[in-house]
Amino acid sequence: MQSVVHLLSGDETEQETALAIARNLLDDETGRIDDVAVVVQAGGISAAKRGAETEEQIQGLVDDGVSFKACSNTLAMKDMDESDLVAGIETVPEGAVEVTRLQSEGYAYMRP
Amino acid sequence: MQSVVHLLSGDETEQETALAIARNLLDDETGRIDDVAVVVQAGGISAAKRGAETEEQIQGLVDDGVSFKACSNTLAMKDMDESDLVAGIETVPEGAVEVTRLQSEGYAYMRP
């Protein structure tokens, strides 16, 4: 099974829950979760900034195999680019299209 | 691919994100998005009111082919009917049933 977490809120509690859920999916002891993706856009981008309090946590998730994908539309609107993000975060042209694509491939969706 | 956006929050930032995401899905340059639906219910109904600040934006999305579906249960609870909504918004008996139906037909879900 595969899961995509949609991190698009600027609310810190919702961001913390999203990252905790990504970790818990990754650590699932039943071995049923084959892949975890996190699509970051809109207000969620603040959690993915280099230097954010969540940097270490995201770095750990990336190192352990979670794929983080940040929305280029959001980055452009905020005058940011990939170099402003925690290392290892990829970009996609539009987060919502990526969320659609992943679900069409069978990923379960969750929005903390 | 098809996408349904669930607009059910009264929070203005979440409403703005929902409408921006509907627009970005519609404008996807890769041509992979065949249909975009927005199901409006609960607190989200405030964004769909005739005269709301979001009226022009929603009108533009409707004109460009996004189907907006408002929950009749929510309208009844708020003593509203279809005539109180931005022109072109349809109604459905229950928003959550419509969201279920669309996903059962293969629509990807997202909740900004």
Place this chain on the structure above:
Amino acid sequence: MQSVVHLLSGDETEQETALAIARNLLDDETGRIDDVAVVVQAGGISAAKRGAETEEQIQGLVDDGVSFKACSNTLAMKDMDESDLVAGIETVPEGAVEVTRLQSEGYAYMRP
């Protein structure tokens, strides 16, 4: 059709919407909804506590056939166990894994 409602917010309005949506899915007059599940985790757990204002409402949903599943990881973090929850709520090891499993079995997802 089957639906899973993700109740993971501590926000009272969002909790109320989640429970109202579970009820509306259950009461769907078209008879198309075969099962409704509610997965409770993170901040959502406050709504599922024995003695919470939502206890009677949840009890009614459980009695009418909605399956409530609370995340054991969340309970452990809050020093709670199943006996602290409204009667009839089951536990699952990790809420996000359960949400993934249900979607992989064809449940539609919604996050009020």
